[in-house]
Amino acid sequence: MADTGNSNTITRNYLDSLLIETRYMNAVNPTTEFELYGEKFSSPIMTAALSHLDHFADKSAAKAYAEGAKAADCVCWYGMADEAEIEKMADTGVRLIEIIKPYADRDLIYKKIEHAQKLSLLAVGIDIDHPFANDGSPDIVDDYEMKALTTEELAAICNASSLPVIAKGVLSLYDAKEVLKAGVQGMLLSHHNNRIGYALPPVMILPEIAALVNGRVPIFVDCMIQTGMDAYKALALGAAGVCIGRPLLTAYKQDHEHGICSYLTKARDELAKAMAYTGVRDIASMDPAVIH
Numbered sequence: 388m389a390d391t392g393n394s395n396t397i398t399r400n401y402l403d404s405l406l407i408e409t410r411y412m413n414a415v416n417p418t419t420e421f422e423l424y425g426e427k428f429s430s431p432i433m434t435a436a437l438s439h440l441d442h443f444a445d446k447s448a449a450k451a452y453a454e455g456a457k458a459a460d461c462v463c464w465y466g467m468a469d470e471a472e473i474e475k476m477a478d479t480g481v482r483l484i485e486i487i488k489p490y491a492d493r494d495l496i497y498k499k500i501e502h503a504q505k506l507s508l509l510a511v512g513i514d515i516d517h518p519f520a521n522d523g524s525p526d527i528v529d530d531y532e533m534k535a536l537t538t539e540e541l542a543a544i545c546n547a548s549s550l551p552v553i554a555k556g557v558l559s560l561y562d563a564k565e566v567l568k569a570g571v572q573g574m575l576l577s578h579h580n581n582r583i584g585y586a587l588p589p590v591m592i593l594p595e596i597a598a599l600v601n602g603r604v605p606i607f608v609d610c611m612i613q614t615g616m617d618a619y620k621a622l623a624l625g626a627a628g629v630c631i632g633r634p635l636l637t638a639y640k641q642d643h644e645h646g647i648c649s650y651l652t653k654a655r656d657e658l659a660k661a662m663a664y665t666g667v668r669d670i671a672s673m674d675p676a677v678i679h
Contacts, residue, residue: 392584398611401588405620406679410666417662418669419655421628423605424509424551424572426482429460430655431670432618434647435609435632436486436512436555436575438466450475451639455647457481459655462509464630467528470502477506486512486555491525491534500548508550513541515566516556516579541569553607558587563596567603574600575607575630590621594675597625615657619665622658623673 390396421431434456440448449468453476456463463481465473467488477483485508487499496513503511518535520526526533536544545552551572557563558578566574576593578586589608597606605627612618618629631654638646662668665677 390584394578394581394584394586394588395611397585398578398588398590401591402611402617402620405590407620407623407661407665407677408679409664410677411664412666414663414666415668417659417667419659419662421670423462423628426509428462428482430618430651430658431622431626431628432615432651432654432658433462433607433628433630434464434635434651435612435630436464436466436484437632437636439468439472440636441468441472447643448636448639450479451643452476452635452647453479453481453483455635455639455645455651458648459651461651461655462628464512466514473502474506477508482509484508484510484512484553486514486553488514488528488531489518489533489536491532493540495531496544497547500544500550504549510551510553510573511548512553512555512573512575513544514555514579515541515562516558516577516582538565538569541566541571545570545572557596558589558592560592560595560599563599567600571604573605573607573627575609576626577609580610580632590624590626593621593624593626615654615659616661618654618658619661620678622670623678624675 419430421428449472453463464484466486485503490496518533553573554566554571555575556577557574576589589610607628608621608626609630612629612631613634621629635647638650
């Protein structure tokens with residue numbers, strides 16, 4: 388039986404269904420420059436928060452992931468890893484956002500945030516969408532039990548962190564309201580690579596969440612973002628930035644030294660082309676009316 392409920396397939400099909408109109412009159416050469424938490428980058432296309440690359444790819448993958456993002460002048464998001472792996476990436480000089488799991492041992496969350504603060508990372512995030520296993524029981528990741536966060540617990544985490552805290556895994560107005568109430572300084576819309584079937588494509592729920600947020604915090608999008616055109620569609624619909632993940636691993640395998648930077652640079656150029664062809668001069672000038 389076909390896996391009709393695969394959220395990655397549903398998301399890819401939805402992204403491909405979105406069409407754009409062109410606007411050439413009075414158009415200018417665009418800039419893709421992007422500002423996040425007071426720092427400027429070449430574009431709002433960033434790496435996704437993949438985990439344990441040194442284990443799942445090879446011992447040089449995590450560092451190459453960071454170096455590729457830095458060479459492309461992009462923000463690097465990263466997921467679960469030990470302190471040494473995070474330090475190796477931070478030492479490249481890339482501006483890094485570390486995503487932390489919702490550990491049942493809440494002290495471990497605070498310990499990881501403290502480590503991120505010592506490294507002066509750009510921000511930290513909490514994976515709100517990773518508390519449960521496939522049978523609804525607490526998930527166990529690397530021998531650590533996970534547990535869903537309460538709004539009060541997330542608020543305490545936000546208050547304790549000197550770094551911006553981002554909620555990763557928002558995919559409803561309900562969760563968006565709760566994480567805003569907790570005081571997050573950003574949210575990432577994601578179904579975590581088909582973590583549950585039949586999930587809404589993040590870009591589908593994006594306009595509603597963007598209307599709710601009303602510019603109070605940046606909204607980011609991942610899941611099947613693969614090209615500059617995908618990025619353009621998300622940005623036009625209200626995202627501040629997007630994250631590309633698995634295509635970068637393929638690029639790394641094809642060219643360990645330059646693959647990641649080349650892929651991010653190509654995606655940035657694709658974004659610039661779409662902006663030029665639709666009369667958008669900069670990221671702040673994105674218009675959702677261009678999407679059909």
